Amino acid sequence: MAVARPIRMLGAACILLTLFLIFNLRQSSDQPSTKLVNGMTRDPLLDPTGEPEGELWRADEHDYSPDSEDSARTNAALISLVRNEEINDLLHTMRDLERTWNNKFNYPYIFFNDVPFDDNFKEKTQAMTKAKCHYELVPKEHWDVPSWISMDLFRESAQMLEEENIQYASKISYHQMCRWNSGLFYKHPALEKYRYYWRIEPKVKFFCNVDYDVFRYMEDRNKTYGFTINLYDAPQTIRQLWPTTKKFLAANPSYLNENNMLDWITEDTIRPEHTEGANGYSTCHFWSNFEIGDMDFFRGEQYEAYFEHLDRAGGFFYERWGDAPVHSLGIGLFADSNNVHWFRDIGYNHIPYYNCPNSPKCSGCDAGQFFAGADWLQKEDCRPSYFKHVGTH
Numbered sequence: 463m464a465v466a467r468p469i470r471m472l473g474a475a476c477i478l479l480t481l482f483l484i485f486n487l488r489q490s491s492d493q494p495s496t497k498l499v500n501g502m503t504r505d506p507l508l509d510p511t512g513e514p515e516g517e518l519w520r521a522d523e524h525d526y527s528p529d530s531e532d533s534a535r536t537n538a539a540l541i542s543l544v545r546n547e548e549i550n551d552l553l554h555t556m557r558d559l560e561r562t563w564n565n566k567f568n569y570p571y572i573f574f575n576d577v578p579f580d581d582n583f584k585e586k587t588q589a590m591t592k593a594k595c596h597y598e599l600v601p602k603e604h605w606d607v608p609s610w611i612s613m614d615l616f617r618e619s620a621q622m623l624e625e626e627n628i629q630y631a632s633k634i635s636y637h638q639m640c641r642w643n644s645g646l647f648y649k650h651p652a653l654e655k656y657r658y659y660w661r662i663e664p665k666v667k668f669f670c671n672v673d674y675d676v677f678r679y680m681e682d683r684n685k686t687y688g689f690t691i692n693l694y695d696a697p698q699t700i701r702q703l704w705p706t707t708k709k710f711l712a713a714n715p716s717y718l719n720e721n722n723m724l725d726w727i728t729e730d731t732i733r734p735e736h737t738e739g740a741n742g743y744s745t746c747h748f749w750s751n752f753e754i755g756d757m758d759f760f761r762g763e764q765y766e767a768y769f770e771h772l773d774r775a776g777g778f779f780y781e782r783w784g785d786a787p788v789h790s791l792g793i794g795l796f797a798d799s800n801n802v803h804w805f806r807d808i809g810y811n812h813i814p815y816y817n818c819p820n821s822p823k824c825s826g827c828d829a830g831q832f833f834a835g836a837d838w839l840q841k842e843d844c845r846p847s848y849f850k851h852v853g854t855h
Contacts, residue, residue, distance in 0.1 A: 496853035501732075502846035505830040506854055511807050511819035517682070518674035521566035526675075528568040528592045535569055538658035538677035541647070543574045543600075543639060546583050551664030556590045558668040562809075567675055568593040569660075572652055576600045576638075598652045605638055611779045619780045626698050631782060641778040643750065643785035645769030648757040657681075657758055663751045669809025670824035676754060676805070686801040687793045688754035690810040690817035692844045695747055697739030699782040702775070704743035707791055710771045717764040723794035723802075725851040732847050746844035747790035751812045754805070755789075764796040804855045814839055 524534035540559070544552055556571075570593050573579065579597040588595045607613070616634075623631035630636035647653070658677045680688065711718060718724075729744040730737040736745045759765060769788070777783040793802060809824045810817045813834075820829035833839035 496849075496855055497851070498846075498849040498854065501850045505832070506849070507806060507817070507819050508830040509820060511821045513674060513807055514679060514683075514803075519678040519682075520674055524675075526567045528594065533568075534675070534678075535567065536658065536675075536677050536681050537656050538569055538660070539653070539656050540564070540569055540571045540662055541574065541653070541659045542571070542662050542664075543643065543647070544664060545575060546577070546580050548664045549583050549586055553586060553590055555662055555664055555666050555668075556587065558666075559662060560591055562668045562670060563672045563676070564591065564593060566673070569677065570594040570596060572596045572598060574598050574600050574647070574650065574652075576605045576635075596652060598650065600642060600650070604642055604646045604649070607634070607638065607779065608773065610774065611776055615776075616779045623698065623782060628696065628698055628782060637779050637782065640782070640784045640788075641773070644778070644783070644788040645760070645766075645773065648760045653757065658754065658756055660754045661750065661752065663812070665813065666751060667811040667826070669811070669826045670807060670819060670821060672808055672823075676808075680754060680756065680803075683803070684801055685803045686756045686759045686797045687748070687789075688803045688805050689748035690752045690805050690808055691749040691812070691815050692804075692848050693747060693749050693786075693815065693842050694733060694736055694844050695740075695745040695784065695787050697736050697743075697745050699784065700740055700743065700745065700777075700787055702777055702781060703740065703772075703783055703787060703791070705741050706772060706775045706777060707768075707795075708742070710768055711795070714764075714767065717767070717796055719796055719798055721798045721800060722796075723799050723852050726848055727791065727794050729847045729851060733841070743787075743791075744844070744847065745787065746847055747784075747787040748793070749812065749815065750784075750786040750789055752808075752810050752817075753789065759797060760792075762796075765792045768792055768796070799852050802852070802855070806854075815842075 519534060525532055526534055542552065571587065571591065573587065573595065576599070578599060584595070584597055617632070620632035653659070658680055660676070676688070679685070726746055727744060728737070728742060729746065733744070737743065769792075772778070772783065772788060806817070807819050807821065808817065809819055809827055811827065815833050816827055816831045818824065818827035818829055818831045832843055
């Protein structure tokens, strides 16, 4: 008996749908995910670490001489907010960075301070590099406490934080620094012509020779942000940061990137006491004493509106909102997570934490080392959550 035509068409459609699903599953399996489904049971830095894949710009193939008018350098700079009295610690940082990377590429340094740099600072930093050094004042209107902040409330809040043993709670300059680094540094006139920045600080170490132009890597791969270390923050310092952020998202739902990091931001099983203490935020963040970023992202509509919202809420002074969690939330919510890069090949240390690859290009730290000090520091590592929800890139 002949099968009715509608039944034959339905059967054919089912076969085509099955073939389509099989094809897509096979395509997905050909593109392995970098996500570690069970978290981090073994540190990826114990495995041999090489350079990023693909074409890279190298100093022996392009002109990176300091004064070249045809330099291969892209519009990028090394930046640091630093004080005159930190000169010796900064020189150690510069010596390491020059030895491992910038002696090959000669990207300019731009130093920022809320008071003028003295001649000693200028002479010693310029003597450390063949690259150009620039010395800039932070505009008074960027550094001063905003007019809408009540100093009485600031002092009361700082006292409460001090009772919880929160460092720098009453140091007004620390709050000013966090605010400037969060949403004002990229507005400085000295950075107007630049797109990319690499933030450096005194008292950091670099362990690995990096033989490619990291700024060109960011540009060629359309990367928004690069990090080395990923930590938990103290929830007492940011209790209202996530509730304030949720209000912003409720008012601007279209700003949330489709490929966001919300699962990493709100993860509540690894350290539930942190997520609870921060009212829904895991407190995971990129440690911003090392960051390589695209200032066009921060200058964009979403992040600018977000920073203005946070700034008006007052948490940079009434709590101790740091630039690290603020940048991390901004990146995690408004950037495409595929455009965030873990620089696993850049060996880095800011006491007490490390990013130490297993590479013949590295010396001075142990592969896979995360911290130096008491064992409790291990639990501050937020990479297991990041690798699970976002990936190892």
